Amino acid sequence: MQPQPLIQIYNCLCDETRLRMVHLLAQSPLCVCHLQDILGLTQVAASKHLAYLRRHRLVEARRHEQWMIYSLPAARPRELDWQLRCLQDCLPTHPVFRDDLRRLKARQADCCWVAEAVGAASTATQGSVKTKPIKKPK
Amino acid sequence: MQPQPLIQIYNCLCDETRLRMVHLLAQSPLCVCHLQDILGLTQVAASKHLAYLRRHRLVEARRHEQWMIYSLPAARPRELDWQLRCLQDCLPTHPVFRDDLRRLKARQADCCWVAEAVGAASTATQGSVKTKPIKKPK
DNA sequence: TGCGCATATCCCTATACCAGCATATTCTCT
């Protein structure tokens, strides 16, 4: 959009929940139910924040069967790349984000994408999806 | 504060006025009246946004006679340095910010700090103030 | 076709913040 891409990005990331979402999506594409699970959100909260991020072009979504898979866009503006590098450098030391990564890795066994991404250390580029996410964990 | 320094920074910079302020202060310390003038703000708007930035530790203020001089803090957290580098890289192409810099340079003649900073290309470290800012330009 | 799951949207309330107006505060100078 017009009002300075950077400002849009800042508006997205100035909310802790959304920051955590982007941080996780920088590791791996994820479906809504996983984000909801890892971040401990209600379905509504997860969906709304993702809609917000999507509306501002920070994430993309594609449907896979009954699941919506969210991921960082393949082609990113320079502004966003700066932020991703910043997150990479600044967040790992903070407990909240460390724990998020721990929980993400714990899903490896349950979910093909997470396994792919975490295991293969692929940097969240959107590989084609091969199998299904876990059933929504309660 | 606690809630993740990065989030604080994002909250500060997600407002265009504050982003422009930080962008200018990255070039040179400035008094309120100069910021007000360059950005075309009311006195109240300038003061409030500066108070917000100050409350969140993105800027420091010191009094010099009757003027308050705002500047970036000498010791900056890594999070803030990332953003300053990002601004440096992403903003100059955008008209709004280019014009701000133009107006800043135009004040060179009128104001010792601007002259110092812009002229000597000192990077907004807080040198000791030697003379006065211009009388508030109308 | 009908059901269940995953996700999105609508409606409502509470909160944060911006902008402007009026007023208070802090200096400096006389």
Added chain:
DNA sequence: AGAGAATATGCTGGTATAGGGATATGCGCA
């Protein structure tokens, strides 16, 4: 002490957004 300049703070109305409950939509399966 008094005046005036520079800056800060209180109050108010308006807007954006978070969060929750209920409901709607899209898709796969029996």
